[in-house]
Amino acid sequence: MNCGLGSSKPDWKAYVLGELDAKARREAEAHAASCVACQDEAGSLRITLDAMATLRDEELPRRIAFVSDKVFEPKWWQMFLKPSFAGAAAIAVAILVHAFVQPGAIRQADPVAQVDAAAIEARVSAEVEKRVQQRLNAAVNAAVDSAVNTAVTKAVADAHKRNQENTAQMLAAAERRYGQSTELMTRQVTQLYAMNTGLGVR
């Protein structure tokens, strides 16, 4: 059975797929109410989509690695490929090569090269001075650290000694008080015994 509207019949695929606007949907439904062919077509499409809906989503066999996971961290060799690291490494190598290879050549070079040599010497002097200063600072820091450590150790030992003395004094005082109270009690007991037995007090 064919629809009487022919090629202008409602787009039932768009209908079941939710692509029709509200007005077109209402018109399609109104037409289907009196058209068996369109009812069949819409019904069979609906059944097909219902069957497809039985296919459920599967769980992931394992979770996706997050961007912050270790797996995304660059390997050690990849660090060398980073522009900043590679640039710094290249500059360092250039300076080293310059420092070790150039001095001999500079002395025999032309005036322009001598100007460069003077500049390089100035840079090298500055670098040497900087490194000496760094080492000096490190030595001073180490000496200061050592002195501080010694002072702290001594202070701790002194405090410990003072504590021991205080404890000994407190212990001696407590023993003295204990002796005195024991003696007093003995005397009182003796007096009471004498009063009760009539043996007199010595």
Place this chain on the structure above:
Amino acid sequence: MIFREVEDRDLISKARRGDVEAYNLLVSRWEKRVFNYLLRLVNHREDALDLCQEAFLKAYQNLPKLDDPERFSAWLFRIAHNEAFSLLRRRKPETEYEEPEAKGIGGRMLPIELSLAVESALKVLSDDQREAVLLKVYQGFKFEEMAVILDCPVSTVKSRVYTALDLLKTALAPTVLQK
């Protein structure tokens, strides 16, 4: 759903400012959908997982290029689509898709049997048709969004979906009519 979209947008803007955890949360939200889309497209779990991983990594790297955060899902599926078809193109000469078994299932169908029938029917479709169905029926994208994902006119998208739907209706008819 609206709340979820707002949150996604917020996460995207945070991720674009370098907040890795915001992006990780986006991955958690979308990984299952993207994985299932890829799984049904390439029909191989490990490949689908690798592609999914790659798609999310590329999405992260290209996040600053996303013009409109509102279109994140279409953009993400576009990346996943590119990954999948790159694999399918490499794989094509080596392996042909297996034809679904034309087995008659007698009696009343169980849901699992119906699912298997649908899986088989999807394999009848071409890669383009199957992807169109996956995006439309299983991921719920509009034709316009699909046109962005697939980088083709809306008319092409519509044609692929309609043809695929006709083929699926025919392939599933013997099964669903028994139900």
